[in-house]
Amino acid sequence: MSNAPPGLRKVLVVDDDPVIGKSFDRVLSGRGYAVITAANGEEALKKLSAEAYDVVFTDIKMPGMSGIEVAKRVKASQPWLPVVIVTGYGTVENEARAREAGVSGFLRKPLSPEMIVGTTELTLVAPMAEVAPAVADIVETPAPTAVAAETKTGSRVKDIALFLAAPFIGLVYMLLFPFVGMFLLARVAFQAREKKLEAEAAVGRSPLKSVALFLAAPFIGLVFAIGAPFIGLVLLVRAALKAQVKADKNE
Numbered sequence: 001m002s003n004a005p006p007g008l009r010k011v012l013v014v015d016d017d018p019v020i021g022k023s024f025d026r027v028l029s030g031r032g033y034a035v036i037t038a039a040n041g042e043e044a045l046k047k048l049s050a051e052a053y054d055v056v057f058t059d060i061k062m063p064g065m066s067g068i069e070v071a072k073r074v075k076a077s078q079p080w081l082p083v084v085i086v087t088g089y090g091t092v093e094n095e096a097r098a099r100e101a102g103v104s105g106f107l108r109k110p111l112s113p114e115m116i117v118g119t120t121e122l123t124l125v126a127p128m129a130e131v132a133p134a135v136a137d138i139v140e141t142p143a144p145t146a147v148a149a150e151t152k153t154g155s156r157v158k159d160i161a162l163f164l165a166a167p168f169i170g171l172v173y174m175l176l177f178p179f180v181g182m183f184l185l186a187r188v189a190f191q192a193r194e195k196k197l198e199a200e201a202a203v204g205r206s207p208l209k210s211v212a213l214f215l216a217a218p219f220i221g222l223v224f225a226i227g228a229p230f231i232g233l234v235l236l237v238r239a240a241l242k243a244q245v246k247a248d249k250n251e
Helices: 018-031 041-050 067-077 092-101 113-129 131-140 142-203 208-250
Strands: 009-014 033-038 055-059 083-087 105-108
Touching: 009 018, 009 041, 018 033, 018 113, 033 041, 041 055, 041 067, 055 067, 055 113, 067 083, 067 092, 083 092, 105 113
Parallel strands: 009 033, 009 055, 055 083, 083 105
Antiparallel strands: none
């Protein structure tokens, strides 16, 4: 038993170097914490099974059981209990193994009072702060993700359909546009002729020029009808290609 005064948060420091435990005790004892030390992993597990602690700091390299093994054992029996690795061997491999064990963080030697206090307070607050984001991720994330995926898929299908339909739209356009163009040109020519005749009648001039323009209108319409479908088809294909490029960029 630790014989810690009631009401204090209990911190277990596991390290074969007694200086580390004394450093934690000196820094935290006057801040509302009771510091209990263990010289190795086996002793630490015995103390953890005997009473409850608020946080565990364990060295990563110790005789016998390593700090990572201590973290695994603690998380297996008390998954809610935060474990912080204290290490002078901050390699990528060690950190990866420690994270797989479920540790809450790392405290690297040499230690300072600010590091000890800051890490202790942050570790004790973090579990409560992480509850809300975790719930929010479960409830809110799937719906926007599904909607975004569905919207993206629908846009992609629409772009492909437009691209495939462009030649057929162009064909219909080629077949109909000459007749529409000739009708519009004939209408414009007829209206121009009527206005010209009215104007020339008012000034007493011969309507010969207007008659020539009226007779030439069908030939102008024919030239326009032959060339316009090809121009229209080129414009439609260009628009379809632009739509496809835009769809590819949005992916």
